[in-house]
Amino acid sequence: MKRNTLRILAGAVIAAVGLNAHSAFAADYPEKPVRLIVPTAAGGSLDTIARLLGQRLEATLGKPFVVENRAGANGNTAFEFVAKAKPDGYTLLVASDALAINPSLYQNVNYDPVKSYAPVALVTTAAQVLVVNPALGVKDLKGFTAVAKQKGKALSIGSPGSGSAGHLSAVLYQSETKTEWTHVAFKGGGPAVTNVVGGHIDGLFVTLAPAVPQIKAGKLVALAVTTPKRAVALPDVPAVGESLPGFDVTNWQGVFAPAGTPAAVVNKLNATIQKIVAEPEIQTKLVDLGFETAAGAPAELGKQVQENFAKWAKIIPQANITVD
Template sequence: MDKNTMRRRAFIAAMLLAAVPASPVLADPAYPAKPIKLLVGFAAGGGSDVVARLVAKPLGERLGQAVIVENRAGDGGNIASAQVAKSEPDGYTLVLMTSGHGTNAAMRKDLPFDPIKSFSWISTVTTYPLTLAVAPASPIRSFGDFIQRIKAEPGRYTYTSVGVGTAMHLVGEWIMAESGGSALHVPFKGGAGPMTELLAGRVDVMIDTMTNTAPLFKSDRVRLLATTAPRGVQALPGVPSVADTLPAVVFESWLGIAAPAGTPAAVVGRLNRELRAVLEMPAIRQQLVDWGGSPQASGPDAFQARVEQDIQRLRAVVAQRKIQAE
């Protein structure tokens, strides 16, 4: 091969390479090269916010760039999710999602993003089962007893949640659908209302997160009938699962981190690895446990599958029970 032919081939190869758009990973092999934003869809000081700040600092230390928590509160977390969904998929804008993402998708058809396809799923952070609690003096002695009562006397008993369309409400209706019983839903708009009414004897059962009820259980202010975890919870010895009686009813609230759809696989992989390492730190794990959670990292595919399953199951409950947003 003569020198002119070699030069021509080298020139053509260089032109072809120049014509191929560089992916963000190729263009920025040193990711991350600047601070990363972690959006939280709820106000500062709330449960999701404190978890975000707990993991942000050590995650930033492992990545070599600060992870800055920014609150974008409103619309049940959808404001933050919408902002991330339309952000550049370069790994510099993330969102701490809650399981409310699934309930929002189950209840609403007007979300400004696709609840699955608009995101690259990085990892769950922690999970929290829901609990069914009664006042200490309640005549309802067990979850099985509760089911028997709502089947024998439909509409006599009540259960409360922090609002229509919340996970607590949908799980309550899921229990009704699977058991064939009927209890009246008494919704509150968050706050201490459910607990106040339960302890006053004006509602029979409260469905809430373990984060809120575990301290009350440990101080004997409530009795727990069951949790919605797939099996008994180590932190709540002797408390059975709803699934022991109704095998189909399994639900855990969760927190996890996602990025915009199209984020390069190498970036997702790096974030997943470093987040897993953070969640293995004893101090981080213990703090999450102290807050009533179970530290739980996952692969991106497993995280996406969890969200898809939540949406599918809860949409079925919404349709079967004809639940409408207020």
């Protein structure tokens, strides 16, 4: 009897200590510098988001958040690195939709976009915009589709890279409208936009940041954005979905931890990130970068990854742009 009581007491003490240790872990987190792994080279917009977040996280949580660029294989190097990292909250990933797209694009990918990570927080979403050179003489999406049907392969539409969101938007648009044009891949949005402005190619699906100043200067005609709703930065430009119901290519940027990271840590990071993204100063900066803020619960990011993964797994094989 006595022995049993002791045993129960001991059990309770162990359980209490265990619980305490757990919540203490979240309360003390972070106790040492945290690595923010970025799948692109320094200087890109995703890198800039990571550095903005890192600086504010450091100021709020009191330990350095160090941005580490591990560019390579269109992001796969970084995705695999974080998937295999210790799930203790000290290695985080700042990723974009490439995380959900690459498994359909590459034959050998050593991570699972859904199972390898604990989603922490969605940070931003972004639209692609279809722009054309004014010389093409097209004013709206209907006119564009008509020209595409008439010119066929003589119409040259660029992208910021093969397999990029701009390229995939074009692939989706072609399959929805039964058009077929010539795809010209560039290295990055800047050079691609310049080639449309210079009249060397006819048009382009691209992120907002490099295109908006040229649109405002009248050097490019914006026909439509790829998100279901119009973009804040371009309120007069319709969404593709307004004429092609269901059309949706939404880029997103979010923070992930390796699967198995304690929920308390994930929640603490999520709450902090939500607070940071709500700061007016950060909001303005993100909008200037061409993004719209979209911080939400971890589950929201998880849902986004799952939906994207399923969608591109269906479309990419149809368009036959798989690479190895």
